[in-house]
Amino acid sequence: MGISNLATKYGFQSFPHYSEGRSGATINKIVLHHMAGTNYDIVPGIWQTREASAHYGIGKNGEIRAYVDENNTAWHAGNWNANISSIGIEHCNLTGDPTWQVAQATIEASAKLCADIAKRHGLGTLVMGKNLFVHSDFSATSCPGPYLKPRVQEICNKANAINNGTSAPQPTSGLYRVRKTWADAKSQKGAFKDLTNAKKCADSNSGYAVFDEKDNKIYPSSSSTPAPATPTKRLTVQINGLNVRNKPSLAGAVVGTYNKGATWTLPKAEQFTISDDWVWARAPIGYCAVGRNTGKEESDDYIFIS
Template identity: 35%
Template sequence: MAYTNSSLVSYTKLSPNHSGHRTHSIDRITPHCVVGQCSMETLGNIFTPTSRQASCNYGIGPDGRVGMYVEEKNRSWCSSSNANDQRAVTIECASDTKHPYTMNSTVYAILIKLCVDICKRNGKKKLIWLGDKNKTLNYSPKSDEMVLTVHRWFANKSCPGDWLYARLGDLAAKVTAELSGTTSGSGSTAPTTQMYRVRKSWSDAKSQIGAYKVLDNAKKKADENSGYKVFDASGNVVYPAASTPALTPSKDTSYKVQVSIANLNIRKGPGTNYDRTGQFTGKGIFTIVQESKGAGATLWGKLKSGSGWISLDFAKKL
């Protein structure tokens, strides 16, 4: 097929970091978080050196401008997966540098607009978010379907960040509404019917036992099944009301620990009764600034980076 590029692009600096012509037609979009409020020019400079070994098709700066670094006809080096990048248009989006890697409203609005443009030019009428790695990678899209994938499925990364990850269902719904022409006169997406999903956790799509338009029906289903919650389309818990774990006294300290496993969870507080941030420490040496007792571990330590707490059962004090 003949590939085209987005007319939304206002800055172009083509990177040498790509694999040439795609071996698969485009049927995926993979949005990323830059982990920084990078301008289009800065992102172009990042992808210029061949030593960087990284690139993307498009980037969205904090001001909403769109940059192009690899043409759509070519496979970018963006998702730590050759198979994914051969068929995906990859988009780096300016974000905060810390969890949950929030993107401003301008970036999100342009991401929606860019996804609509990508779908239209590639003959797609629907953008799909399945919310599950295995289900998505085993799914064969219809000729008019585009599928969302994420970097964290292919590498030990939090990308695209929890802020955007929780909104991918909303992104898919808004893009699909635009593609179907259900928009208001102002050009904004018309309100879509809210679906309340009953799951054990938002990330565990396989655990879903129902989706309801009426919130009371979703609440009833959750009450009938222990351990289940009700989530809105953006992945926020709406029932039962989130309880705040009891605060545990912590002690200030300062020492280094060595973590030898790649997937040590970072939590929002000292205990397994606190939510995971969606990040992992990775292997390395880290500074602990506070200690606290808590559920699920002998002792918890707060990371100096401020990203959260880790179980010290999996860390060796240096």
């Protein structure tokens, strides 16, 4: 059995949506997600009906729970080849839509878990895009959300520091300089011994970054800097008691409900599904009926799209 010593079992493999074994694949990556929800305890109960799962989840206070044995395949990346070769980690949100924030305790615990997984599976130094990924690297999804995604490099750095026996990345001089560019010394806002303070300074000065003495831009890194915002469409529920189903069909099991005013966002490019003469949209925990398939928006549609 493969479970991190940092984790405790919770609803462990009590749901049907995972696969025994790894189909002969070797674990070579970690994939990070956010739960798109603030209730840590309802996971993994929603996987009783929703065709998804993950190996681990991390709560707001940093508690790590194991859901699927690492030797088995969790259904988390939306890509079979990625699923059989990866370990999926969910992060509980501190706030809901639209910011989907994650607690610092969750970030710290994620770094520890990633370090542990990397060490046990021989992944070596974690590098984003090489052996550390996010859900949207494999599927058309907004997961892991606008707050967590820019902080994945921080998790990566902390995990590597743990495995390298240091508490944080340290430049030779012990100073972190905040400038527009390394070459533009006149733009420097300050030099800090504490990386956290340097990051705060950079964050409060648009266009500034943190550099170590060797001209290494360490914050925000090119991989952690948020990409230009993906155009999104906003979905707003117009009725009370709108069913959320585990698939876009009237035959899908009901996994929850939304009331009037509930909102979420989807990429502009995401297509709706037509089934049973209804238009269906993906929701954070499943699929909702938008309205009858009439070919245009109707005043009695269940969901307003803007």
